[in-house]
Amino acid sequence: MIFLYLGRRKEDNPTRRLGSGWRRLCGLSALIILLMVGLIGCGERQEPNVDIQEAVKQLDSRRAEVRVKAAFALGNVEQSPAKAVRVLQRALKDKSAKVRKAAALSLMEIGNQARSAAPALKEAYKKEQNRDVALTIASALRQVAPQTAKEMELPYY
Numbered sequence: 001m002i003f004l005y006l007g008r009r010k011e012d013n014p015t016r017r018l019g020s021g022w023r024r025l026c027g028l029s030a031l032i033i034l035l036m037v038g039l040i041g042c043g044e045r046q047e048p049n050v051d052i053q054e055a056v057k058q059l060d061s062r063r064a065e066v067r068v069k070a071a072f073a074l075g076n077v078e079q080s081p082a083k084a085v086r087v088l089q090r091a092l093k094d095k096s097a098k099v100r101k102a103a104a105l106s107l108m109e110i111g112n113q114a115r116s117a118a119p120a121l122k123e124a125y126k127k128e129q130n131r132d133v134a135l136t137i138a139s140a141l142r143q144v145a146p147q148t149a150k151e152m153e154l155p156y157y
Contacts, residue, residue: 052077056087064096071099075106081113089120092137097130104133108140118145122152 055077058070071091077084084106091103107114107121121141128134138154 052080052083052087055084059087059091059094059099064098067091067094067096067099068102071102071106075109077110081110082116085110085114085117088114089117092120092124097133100124100128100130101133101136104137104140108143111143114144118148121145122148125152125154 052074055070055073058066058073061067061070071088074084074088074091088103088107088110092100094100094103104121104124107117118141121137121144125134125137125141128137135155138149141152141154142149
């Protein structure tokens, strides 16, 4: 237990009654716990292996949450980003705003390798009615095809 000493007399301090050995043990325990918590968050982030075929199947799900997760997963594909880009272009036309936003963010994550998606992003931006999604698509277009974004004079956040 850790106690805070707030101006009481030394005799009233509960940690004083425990003795110096117990105080050291409590302090040492707290230090060990803090170190363990710090070590849990350390290390390199390992991306999960994304099965493109499974993600494509999940994009056809009825549940928007499943489609959102699939769109985000496709943004982490390293093996064949061209196929992921084609699938994400289709996801830009989804009925759910969350899925469209996830697709735009994933294209932004893929970066320069998603240049072929510039026309689809341009079309999606023009048709998008949700302001938040439109701004995300604009950011993705600036990331993927800066020249096209400059020509369109897209807004910034």
